[in-house]
Amino acid sequence: MSTRDWQGKHVTVAGLGVSGIPAARVLHGLGAVVTVVNDGDDAGARAQAAQLEAEGIAVRLGDGATLPEGTGLVVTAPGWKPDKPLFTAAADAGVEVWGDVELAWRLRGLDGREAAPWLAVTGTNGKTTTVRMLASILEAAGLRTAAVxxxxxSLLDAVLGEDKYDVLAVELSSYQLHWAPSLRAHSAAVLNLAPDHLDWHGSMAAYAADKGRIYEGNTVACVYNAADPATEDLVRExxxxxxxxxxxxxxxxxxxSQLGVVDGILVDRAFVENRQKxxxxxxxxxxxxxxxxxxxANALAAAALARAFGVAPAAVRDGLRAFxxxxxxxxHVADVAGVAYVDDSKATNTHAAEASLAAYDPIVWIAGGLAKGAEFDELVRVSAQRLRAVVLMGADRVLVAEALARHAPEVPVVDIDRTDTGAMAAAVREAAGLAQPGDTVLLAPACASMDMFTNYNERGEAFADAVRTLAAEHA
Known part of the structure; x- marks a missing residue:
């Protein structure tokens, strides 16, 4: 595309926030006539609107449902659900809807500038870690890259900024992929698939289909998880x-044509001359x-994408070591009285928690929070033999307790029936009392955090603070 394509084009940006505001500014800078629509009309939204309006960008607060007259394109924040009335109106008017990723993809070669290829990663869990591992490997190979x-x-900054990149390591959510119909990566990976965000997508099939968009038009490699047949199915499709x-x-x-592990060594039988032998x-x-x-597994996926881009084996090793x-x-937060304390607050769904629990044995498990419609029977069933005890907290802890009663009735369970700021400290103390030397006290909640904390980071910090207090008492 060229800047001329945007001159005077009427674009509606759906949503203020981390993606909407940069998109509005970029489009305005290209000469488009931009209107931002936003459902909310609180003090924060009004402050953001005032800044944009001072720059010449129109903003409509409290009205995210109406398509502004003359709109020729809608650019949406990824979290806006596809069934929003705004998008129905756009479809009825024959107006395309792009996400911020689609916008970045379309702009990456603006006015003939050099466009770096994308190595893309999605999956229910592990995306951020894998993308950062990939960027570390690419950097170790001497390539100009960024995790985006x-x-x-920001993807828009990466494709339009002054920094020039040889290749980009791109993390993509199912929301972003839904709104990115023309994305065509050099190579891409789907790490795993488990039920998540089904309230947004409507079904597991729709969620998987949006994840699978990442493979469309790949030129070199579609990387899949051999232990998760659903990811291979997406490659076939x-x-x-x-x-x-x-x-x-x-x-x-x-x-x-696989990467794997032999005798403690990560090995490649995909990007070698004679992969049969x-x-x-x-x-x-x-x-x-x-x-x-x-x-x-994350490291192997990152290595596969790097190898697909031609990175030498030594750079894979050096990049993983540097990560x-x-x-x-x-x-790992601390060892106290022979017990390891591990913070995996990012394990906000059952799939992530299952992977975390599989890494330790025996475990005193701290779990609970907002279930987001999840069921815990399978998680408890496969993890029961590793559990010394469980400490439950949060709004939906009873759902975990019921699964434990069905599948691990012999495992002691402590219920923390409080939601104040001291609840995590109480949970850690209860866990410490249940743990024996050689055990791991593991925060892997399998739930979202917003019932008690701002986000999983705040929850993890509360856990780490409580552990450090415990460690100081034992010093």
Whole structure:
């Protein structure tokens, strides 16, 4: 596209916030006539609106349902549900709806500028960690790159800014993929699929279909999880460029066209000359931080995408060694009286919690929060043998308690019946009383945090603070 394409084009931006405001400013800067519509009309929204209006951008607060007259394109924040009246009106008027990712994709070659290829990652869990691992590997290979999308640098900044990139490591949510119909990545990975955000997508089939959009038009590799057949099914269904390959990753020994693990070594049987007989050593399991099973899977997916881009084996090793995980993702906080305390507050759904619980044994598990419609029977059933005890807190803790009663009735359960700021400290103390030397006290809530905390970060900080207080008392 060129700047001329945007001159005088009437664009409606749906939603203020981290994606809507930058999109409005970019479009205004390109010469479009921009109107921002927003459902909310609170003090924060009014302050944001005042800033945009001072820049010449029209804003309508409290009216996110009406399509402004003359609209030729709608650019939406990813969280706006597809059944919003605004989008029905757009469809009736023959007006396209793009997300911020679609906008960035369309603008990446604006006015003939060099467009960096995208290595894209989605999945129910592990996206951020995998993208950051991938960026670390690409940097170790000497490539100019950035982790973008849901994390790091804004996608619009990455494609329009002054910094020039050789390749971008892109995290994409199911929401973003839903609104990105023309995205065509160099290579992409779906890490896993488990029920999540079904209230937004309407069904598991629709959720999976939106995740699968990431494979459409891939040119080199579609990376899938060999332990999750649903991800391979999405590869089979994708319309890709001729010659694009299906590349699996597995925690076991890899077959041809797979990456996997042999005797503590991450190996590649996909991007080698004779993949029927040969494998290339990439790194050791000990190079992955932390070396929990699901994190090793993340590392293999990142390595597969990097190898698809031509990165040398040594850069995979060096990038994994240099990587440091974000806070509240299976983060070891302290050892107190022979017990390890691990913060995985980011485990906000059952799939993530199951992966976290699989990394430790025996465990005193701290769980609970907002269930978001989740069921806990399968999680408890597969994890029961690892549980020393469970401490429950949060609005929907009874749902976890009921699953424990059905599938692990012998496991002691402590109920924290309070929602004040001291609840987490109480949970940690109860867990400490139940744990024995060699155990792990694991915060892996399997639930969202907003019943008691602003977000999972605040919940994780409350856990870490309580653990540090406990450690100081034992010093």
């Amino acid at each position: 999308g849901n994390i790091g640098v 994708a319309d890709v460029v001729e010659g694009c390959r299906a590349i699996g990753f597995t925690l076991g020994a890899p077959g041809p 040969h494998a290339q050593e990439l790194a050791e399991v000990s190079d992955v931080n932390p070396p929990a099973p699901h994190n090793i 440091r995980p974000d806070a509240h993702r299976i983060e």
